[in-house]
Every structure is written in C-alpha cells, then in structure tokens.
Amino acid sequence: MLEKINHTGDIKNIDPKDYSELAHEIRRFLIEKISQTGGHLASNLGIVELTMAMHLVFDFNRDKVVWDVGHQSYVHKILTGRKDQFDTLRQFQGLAGFPKRAESRTDCFDTGHSSASVSAGLGLAYARDLKGEDYSVISVIGDGAATGGMFFEALNNAGKMKTNFMIVLNDNEMSIAPNVSGMACYLSSLRTATSYNDLKDQVKKKLTRFPKLGEPLVQSIGSMKDSIKQLFIPEMLFENLGITYLGPIDGHNIQQLVRTFSEARRMKKAVLIHVVTRKGKGYRPAERMPDKFHGVGPFDIRTGKPESESKAPTWTNVFSDTLIREAEKCPNLTAITAAMPDGTGLTKFGLRYPNRYFDVGIAEEHAVTFAAGQAAGGLLPVVAIYSSFLQRAYDQILQDVCLQNLHVVFAVDRAGLVGADGATHQGLFDSSFLAEMPNMTVIAPKNGRELKDALHWAIHTCQGPVAVRYGRGACPEDFLEIEKAFSDTRAEKLLPGRDATLFAVGAMNAAAARICDILEEKYGISMRLINARFIKPIDGWSLKKYALRGPIVTLEENELTGGYGERAAAFLAEHVPEARIKMLGIRDRFVDQGSPDQLRKMLGLDPEGAALEIARWLESLS
Ligand SMILES: Cc1ncc(C[n+]2csc(CCOP(=O)(O)OP(=O)(O)O)c2C)c(N)n1
Numbered sequence: 001m002l003e004k005i006n007h008t009g010d011i012k013n014i015d016p017k018d019y020s021e022l023a024h025e026i027r028r029f030l031i032e033k034i035s036q037t038g039g040h041l042a043s044n045l046g047i048v049e050l051t052m053a054m055h056l057v058f059d060f061n062r063d064k065v066v067w068d069v070g071h072q073s074y075v076h077k078i079l080t081g082r083k084d085q086f087d088t089l090r091q092f093q094g095l096a097g098f099p100k101r102a103e104s105r106t107d108c109f110d111t112g113h114s115s116a117s118v119s120a121g122l123g124l125a126y127a128r129d130l131k132g133e134d135y136s137v138i139s140v141i142g143d144g145a146a147t148g149g150m151f152f153e154a155l156n157n158a159g160k161m162k163t164n165f166m167i168v169l170n171d172n173e174m175s176i177a178p179n180v181s182g183m184a185c186y187l188s189s190l191r192t193a194t195s196y197n198d199l200k201d202q203v204k205k206k207l208t209r210f211p212k213l214g215e216p217l218v219q220s221i222g223s224m225k226d227s228i229k230q231l232f233i234p235e236m237l238f239e240n241l242g243i244t245y246l247g248p249i250d251g252h253n254i255q256q257l258v259r260t261f262s263e264a265r266r267m268k269k270a271v272l273i274h275v276v277t278r279k280g281k282g283y284r285p286a287e288r289m290p291d292k293f294h295g296v297g298p299f300d301i302r303t304g305k306p307e308s309e310s311k312a313p314t315w316t317n318v319f320s321d322t323l324i325r326e327a328e329k330c331p332n333l334t335a336i337t338a339a340m341p342d343g344t345g346l347t348k349f350g351l352r353y354p355n356r357y358f359d360v361g362i363a364e365e366h367a368v369t370f371a372a373g374q375a376a377g378g379l380l381p382v383v384a385i386y387s388s389f390l391q392r393a394y395d396q397i398l399q400d401v402c403l404q405n406l407h408v409v410f411a412v413d414r415a416g417l418v419g420a421d422g423a424t425h426q427g428l429f430d431s432s433f434l435a436e437m438p439n440m441t442v443i444a445p446k447n448g449r450e451l452k453d454a455l456h457w458a459i460h461t462c463q464g465p466v467a468v469r470y471g472r473g474a475c476p477e478d479f480l481e482i483e484k485a486f487s488d489t490r491a492e493k494l495l496p497g498r499d500a501t502l503f504a505v506g507a508m509n510a511a512a513a514r515i516c517d518i519l520e521e522k523y524g525i526s527m528r529l530i531n532a533r534f535i536k537p538i539d540g541w542s543l544k545k546y547a548l549r550g551p552i553v554t555l556e557e558n559e560l561t562g563g564y565g566e567r568a569a570a571f572l573a574e575h576v577p578e579a580r581i582k583m584l585g586i587r588d589r590f591v592d593q594g595s596p597d598q599l600r601k602m603l604g605l606d607p608e609g610a611a612l613e614i615a616r617w618l619e620s621l622s
Helices: 016-037 042-046 048-057 074-088 117-130 149-158 181-192 194-208 211-223 225-232 254-264 284-288 315-329 347-352 364-376 387-402 430-435 448-460 508-523 540-547 564-575 596-603 607-621
Strands: 064-067 137-142 165-171 244-250 270-276 333-337 357-359 380-386 409-413 441-443 466-469 492-495 500-504 527-531 534-536 552-559 581-586
Touching: 016 042, 016 048, 016 074, 016 254, 042 048, 048 074, 048 137, 048 165, 048 254, 064 117, 117 137, 117 149, 117 165, 165 181, 181 244, 181 270, 244 254, 254 270, 315 333, 315 347, 315 409, 315 448, 333 364, 347 357, 364 380, 364 387, 380 387, 387 409, 387 430, 409 430, 409 448, 430 441, 430 466, 430 534, 430 552, 430 564, 441 448, 448 466, 492 508, 500 508, 500 540, 500 607, 508 527, 508 552, 508 607, 527 540, 534 564, 540 552, 540 564, 552 564, 552 607, 564 581, 581 607
Parallel strands: 064 137, 137 165, 165 270, 244 270, 333 357, 333 380, 380 409, 409 466, 441 466, 500 527, 500 552, 552 581
Antiparallel strands: 441 534, 492 527
C-alpha cells in the first residue's frame, strides 16, 4: 500500500478495505526508519489512523494543519511525498524532525515548542477570513501540550470564532512522562463520559422500537444532549468557552474519525475534537514504555534496546545525583520540572523527596513564578529546564525572580548545540538573556566535577537568582587539573601560554584545550587557556590582567550578541581600551539539525576551524 503513497492526496485512491493494511505498513516503516536514525517514535505510532483520516477528509495542498510541538508530524510527512527522505531524518541537511515551511508547502507553520498550535491555527483562520480565502485550518495538540498556558490563552480567544476552526485534542494520557495535574484529570473525566454516550445510544435504540412514542422522545433526547452532558460533567470547560466539543472519539477507528472530521468542518465556529489514542501503538516495547520511546536513538527492533549505550556520566546525571545529595543537607530545597522529569534528571529526586518535588506540566512560565513564590516563602527552589524552553519564561525570570532578587537556582540543561532536534531546540540564547538581567549570576562549569561545585556554590553561597548552564550528553572528562577549588567568581587558568589568551566558556574548554594544542603544533602559537567559569559576574580582574599581556580570544556555544565574548569586549573597552579581542561563537543565526560535531564544523567552532581562524587573526595583528 505504501508504494502507492507518493504525493499529497494519494491516500484518497486507497480502497477503504485497505486502510488497516496501510496503517500497518506506515507503522512498520516508522519503526524501521526510526530504529536507524533515531527520532520520535511513540507519538507517531499513536497518531497513524488520526493522520490518515485527516488526509482522507482534507486536502493539504490547500487546507492547513498545525502540529503542536511537531514531533508527531512524521505520518503527515509520509503522506505528503516525503517518504523517500526518511533515511536522512534529523540528520545534517536532511529531513527535519519537526514541521518546516521551508521543507514542504504542506507544512504551514514551524513548531517545536509546545502549546502554540491553537494560537497559530487561530491566526491562520483569521488570515483566511480577512483575505476572503477558503480552506480548513486544524490545530492538532496533545494532552501534554494542553497543559501549557498558551493553549488556555488561545481557547479563551477561539470561542469568538464565527467561522470554522478545528482543534484536534490527541489524548494519549501521556506527556513525555505520564500527564499530570488538572487537565489530565479533566480529560479523564471526559473519557469516562463515554459511558454517558453509550447510555444515551442504548436508550435511543430501545425507544425507536416504539415508532409512535419513541421517535419524538429520541428527538428531544438529541436536543437535551448538551444539558445532560453538563449534568454528567459538571463543568463543560470547552463548551462554556464557546467551543463545540465532539468526543471522545476512538483515534484508531478511521471511519469514525472521517465521519467526525466531515461533520466538524461544516460548523461555523471553533470545534474541539477529543480523540483518544494509544501512544506507541503497534510496537510492543513502545506501548509498554511510551516515555522511553518518546524520543529515541537508533535501537534494535527485536528487543527495543538502544544500539549503543554510553556508560559515560552525562551532565544531567551529575546534576541529578548532586541535587539529591544537596537536598539531604538542605530541607528547604525543592525541585521543579516542567514536564521533563526524565530529561532533566529529576525523576530520582521525585522518588526520594516526593513532597519537595513538583512536575507542573508543560508550563515553564508558571514553573518560574511558582519557584519565585516558594523562594519568597522561604524555600530554596531549583528549577530545571532546558535552555531553549526557558526562553518561554523570560519575563517571569526578570520580573518575578530577578526584580525581587529571590534566591532561585536555575539548572539550565541542554545549553549549547543539541543536535538532531534542530533550530527550535538549540540552547544558544540563554547566556545572553540571563546575563542581561540585573541580580542574576550565570555559571558555566567546564566538566562534571565543576558542575557539582557550581551547584553547591549556587545553593549555599549565592544569595540571589543564579543559573548554572550545562550541555547535552556526556560531560567532558576531568581533563585538566583544577588550579583552585570553586569558591569565588574568578576564572580559572588551565594552560600556560605566552602569545595570547583564550577564554573558554563551559564545555567549550575541552575543545579549547585541543585548539591550544593545534595552535602550538601547527602554527607555533603559544596560547594560554582560561576557563571563564562565570559568565556573570564577569571576571574583570583576569580579563584585564591578560589583555595587558596580549590579544584575547573568547569561545562560547551561544549567540555572540550579549554573550560572554561581548560582555568581555564591553568590559575591556572601558578598562583596557588598547585591548585586542576576537569573539568566537554563533553570530545572529538559527542553526538547523545535525550532529553537534557537524554543526560546530559548519560554524567554524571545531578545533581545527577555530585554530585556523585564531591563527589568521593573530597574524593580521602583527
Ligand atoms: C515549551 C516546551 N516545553 C517542553 C517541551 C518538550 N516536550 C516535547 S513533546 C512533550 C510532551 C508532549 O506531550 P503531548 O502533547 O501529549 O504529545 P504526545 O507526545 O503524547 O503525542 C514535551 C514535554 C517542548 N517541546 N516545548
């Protein structure tokens, strides 16, 4: 069947009796391809029939679908002529793991960060109406993403729609981890309302057996539907917001889905279709452990086991273990995650200290202000969020934490280049946006040992807001002797040198040591290496000292604007006007997917490329 699917709309030529075979082949295709490239498996397996039904009803050459987060858009990619590119999924210059307008006109909106799809879809629907155009707009959002504030903000607006706009709520009871809190309970109450629907159908069936008496009663039961439903579900949230609720629908029943979409597209208002699916469906390991198969690296299809399992400690493991140890000594310490307990390493903390652990759902803004409240109440909250998702909470960090100088510790995971997830997930802005905030301290440890020190310092010594930024994956070995224990905000000298000084930030120190070797071996340049450690407060004393001795180079995996290098340059412009400084980092651009090494090479941040650039610059000075 899959051979017949080469262009958008080809699915419409498939005989309905072959739908389940096609669904089966799509699942097999996903499992085979993702087992080789890695990717988001469980969510895509769960959404096969749902996506097929959407493609049967709509024409995505003109109709528009916005995928929330976008990690579940693979089936859509298969059905829109991109099947043959799956060998390059999430690889450098290959098929993106998220919707990309630049990749296909059937991707109408780029996503990657959660809970934005209803706002974007509503915008598209209003654009359609104001321009007098005619197409359907559908936003597909998961129950996990439906815990995010933007979803509620958009619903609040959607009720006013006088034309058609569809929201598909894909409810699989899972975020990455099991879904939590109020929205999860609410959806569960809607799911159990199936019993009400069944009851209603049974009553209708029985009554129609009595032609004279039954038919009018059936009619009135139909019109009583909403009010009866309100009795069963005391607060019909969506309906009360002015949005028609259809559901719950079996998300693996194509006929039922097709019927519902066909009905929904005719309504002249916002409609929410509540679809119940099973995450990981069709692949036993993923059904059993949907959280483990949410995002995977290459794996063995037979066993479900990862192809390679590194034993090296990761930044996240070090953070996780350290926090548990710190919490033993510090009863006021709490930990907060925004729906990423495994990703941020807080699962163990939650098991050990259930009362001091909070998973607030995909709600980074709330997580931060919630932490601010805890700090104001005398607790010591540690908020662990990935760098790119922390962008969501910019104002809350500034307004609710920094303005009041509250002692909140931010564990900024996945800072720097993250690789396969691409532009939406690279952690390239946190140094800039955190360091610009008054009262904030920003630390970038160079390896696991220093991450422990940094957390200890942030918890026990620091008084106000403090962020510790660290990368994805294995942390660099303890590759150089530490000159001085982590006790103050000074930079740390790692390698002596005569000709110039390289200030490296965080994990970039490992690459920097290699750069110094290459400079010595290939270009005869003796480069001193300094680990910056603190992005803020910047160690002006060290900068001044070494700038007076020779040229300065800075190296960071962050946007250069507002980053460490620019802060160092600004400091030197004031205090050592004759200083010569070159900044290496990422300059005013987004970075798509690829392995971190490929991306560094492309950006000139690989050891060879950076050494060449530095050598040329030093040469130009003489
Ligand atoms: C702002 C933001 N925070 C966190 C994430 C990480 N994240 C990606 S998918 C996901 C879970 C989404 O769950 P759901 O919407 O139910 O989709 P499912 O995978 O279950 O289909 C999370 C937390 C994100 N993409 N964006």
